[in-house]
Amino acid sequence: GAVVSQHPSWVICKSGTSVKIECRSLDFQATTMFWYRQFPKQSLMLMATSNEGSKATYEQGVEKDKFLINHASLTLSTLTVTSAHPEDSSFYICSARLAGAAEQYFGPGTRLTVT
Amino acid sequence: DQQVKQNSPSLSVQEGRISILNCDYTNSMFDYFLWYKKYPAEGPTFLISISSIKDKNEDGRFTVFLNKSAKHLSLHIVPSQPGDSAVYFCAATGGATNKLIFGTGTLLAVQP
Numbered sequence: 404g405a406v407v408s409q410h411p412s413w414v415i416c417k418s419g420t421s422v423k424i425e426c427r428s429l430d431f432q433a434t435t436m437f438w439y440r441q442f443p444k445q446s447l448m449l450m451a452t453s454n455e456g457s458k459a460t461y462e463q464g465v466e467k468d469k470f471l472i473n474h475a476s477l478t479l480s481t482l483t484v485t486s487a488h489p490e491d492s493s494f495y496i497c498s499a500r501l502a503g504a505a506e507q508y509f510g511p512g513t514r515l516t517v518t
Numbered sequence: 519d520q521q522v523k524q525n526s527p528s529l530s531v532q533e534g535r536i537s538i539l540n541c542d543y544t545n546s547m548f549d550y551f552l553w554y555k556k557y558p559a560e561g562p563t564f565l566i567s568i569s570s571i572k573d574k575n576e577d578g579r580f581t582v583f584l585n586k587s588a589k590h591l592s593l594h595i596v597p598s599q600p601g602d603s604a605v606y607f608c609a610a611t612g613g614a615t616n617k618l619i620f621g622t623g624t625l626l627a628v629q630p
Contacts, residue, residue, distance in 0.1 A: 407561070435616065446607065446622045447562070496561045505550045505611050507618055509561030 406430050407499050409510035416487055416517055423483045424513045426497030432477035433499030437507060438470070441494045453480050487517040521545045522610050524621035531628050537595040539606050539624050544589065547613030553582060553593045554607045556623070562607060566593070570612070598628045 406429040416422050426436060435454050439447040451467075453459040453474035461467045469491075471483040480499075484491055494514050498507035523542045531537045541551075549570040554562035568575040568582045568591065575582050581594045595602055605625050609618040 405564075409561075437617070446620045449617055452617065494559070498561070500616075505616075505618075506552060506564055506567060508564060509554075512559065512561045514559065 405501075405506075405508040407433075407497065407508050407510040409497055409513050411513060412511060413514040414516070416515070418488055418517055419486055421483055421485045422487055422515060423481055424495055424497075424515075426480045426482070426499070426510050428478045428499040428508070431499070431501055433480075434477065434502040435500045436474055436480040437498045437500070438472060438480075438482050439496045439498065441496060441512075447496065450482075484515065487515070489517045491515065492517045520622070521548075522608060522619045522621040524606075524608060524624050526624050527622070528625040528627070531598045531626065533600055533628055533630050534597045537593075537598045537602065537626055537628065539593040539595075539608075539626065541591050541593075541608035541621050542589060543591075543610050543619075545610070545613070545619075546589070548610040548619075549612035550610070551582070551584060551591050552609045552611075552618065553580075554609060554620075555602075556605045556607060565606075595626075598626075600628050600630050602626060603628050 408427045410425045438450045450465045451459045451461045453472045459472035474480040496512040498509045500507045552567040553565045556562040566580045584591045605623045607623045608621045
């Protein structure tokens with residue numbers, strides 16, 4: 404149980420274009436989903452927290468107009484990187500959490516490369 | 519301000535021996551702690567957790583110990599297996615936050 408999927412697993416896009424990453428909880432309903440970013444040899448950096456049906460809460464320093472998050476259902480959250488630049492190249496990971504639980508279950512991650 | 523610290527960036531252990539991974543935290547409001555295992559280019563996998571009302575939790579080869587007075591927790595893996603080689607992150611949550619605060623990770627290498 405507690406399986407989270409992400410799509411795509413990797414994507415290459417040109418500078419200036421937008422990329423959408425999907426995060427799905429496959430066997431449970433996730434009231435809260437999180438989006439992280441990981442730089443090489445560094446820890447996970449929380450970007451934003453999204454609750455189903457409401458606006459995402461962004462961490463300090465994360466541009467909400469650049470990283471659009473939508474959590475339209477209890478099993479799906481999307482992250483759209485708008486007007487991507489090479490510095491946005493990174494490994495993006497989502498996680499999902501059951502209501503009332505502390506454990507987060509992570510997706511396999513998406514490798515974004517902006518050329 | 520690093521609220522969760524893993525001071526050992528790497529650890530090497532022989533197969534069959536015990537692996538001990540350490541984690542320190544500074545925020546006394548944290549009341550729930552978790553360990554995750556991560557392979558390169560994959561998402562973290564939840565391993566084991568412990569509530570602050572306990573000082574030990576065991577699940578198979580994995581045991582987590584919590585010392586609240588020292589604000590220290592450790593993950594013991596015994597016996598260690600080559601497949602355990604990965605980066606291990608400790609994480610903490612509690613107080614007013616529903617976020618997980620992650621440590622910087624420890625790379626465990628289990629030598630055959």
